[in-house]
Amino acid sequence: xxxxxxxxxxxxxxxxxxxxxxxxxxxxxxxxxxxxxxxxxxxxxxxxxxxxxxxxxxxxxxxxxxxxxxxxxxxxxxxxxxxxxxxxxxxxxxxxxxxxxxxxxxxxxxxxxxxxxxxxxxxxxxxxxxxxxxxxxxxxxxxxxxxxxxxxxxxxxxxxxxxxxxxxxxxxxxxxxxxxxxxxxxxxxxxxxxxxxxxxxxxxxxxxxxxxxxxxxxxxxxxxxxxxxxxxxxxxx
Numbered sequence: 296x297x298x299x300x301x302x303x304x305x306x307x308x309x310x311x312x313x314x315x316x317x318x319x320x321x322x323x324x325x326x327x328x329x330x331x332x333x334x335x336x337x338x339x340x341x342x343x344x345x346x347x348x349x350x351x352x353x354x355x356x357x358x359x360x361x362x363x364x365x366x367x368x369x370x371x372x373x374x375x376x377x378x379x380x381x382x383x384x385x386x387x388x389x390x391x392x393x394x395x396x397x398x399x400x401x402x403x404x405x406x407x408x409x410x411x412x413x414x415x416x417x418x419x420x421x422x423x424x425x426x427x428x429x430x431x432x433x434x435x436x437x438x439x440x441x442x443x444x445x446x447x448x449x450x451x452x453x454x455x456x457x458x459x460x461x462x463x464x465x466x467x468x469x470x471x472x473x474x475x476x477x478x479x480x481x482x483x484x485x486x487x488x489x490x491x492x493x494x495x496x497x498x499x500x501x502x503x504x505x506x507x508x509x510x511x512x513x514x515x516x517x518x519x520x521x522x523x524x525x526x527x528x529x530x531x532x
Contacts, residue, residue: 343379354389415434443470485497
């Protein structure tokens with residue numbers, strides 16, 4: 296509200312429009328955010344952050360072609376900004392333009408080799424392309440920089456599991472649940488991983504934990520029913 300009043304007092308200030316647009320974006324008011332960022336660009340067509348933030352709104356709306364155009368506009372003004380390259384890479388990746396995504400991500404790392412988001416985006420892209428060794432490489436590079444969050448370690452576990460590295464997968468899943476005990480799917484993956492390893496004690500432990508946490512959650516219904524069957528089989532032995 297204060298920012299809206301500020302714009303009424305000084306409607307020619309592009310910085311104020313960008314700040315207001317970010318708030319609209321955070322609130323999920325995409326149309327207002329678009330209008331506000333477009334106003335900032337009309338006032339200053341060299342405002343790279345207005346282009347970038349407008350691109351981020353388009354990404355949230357899954358309008359990836361428009362997002363790509365905005366990120367390219369930001370890079371024309373600030374060609375060494377790793378965040379802009381990273382965002383461009385993500386938009387390309389979501390548009391299934393994988394080679395262009397890789398080039399954009401590489402440009403981000405050339406601009407700043409410590410820009411950790413790019414390592415994780417690259418890893419996710421390779422995971423989705425079923426290139427698991429490359430995914431592992433980039434997840435580990437990111438983890439070396441910032442330690443990684445629960446989702447990163449969960450995805451790393453998936454990549455390890457696909458390459459048959461069960462122990463490494465277990466370690467990654469367990470690191471994930473230590474960082475976020477509500478990473479529910481990780482408990483189910485741990486059940487399967489310990490089953491492959493032949494460790495029935497740990498399998499039963501994570502089976503009980505998964506059933507407790509997943510009960511009543513629709514998106515885990517299939518795994519929940521499978522886990523119930525596994526528990527019944529376990530108890531019938």
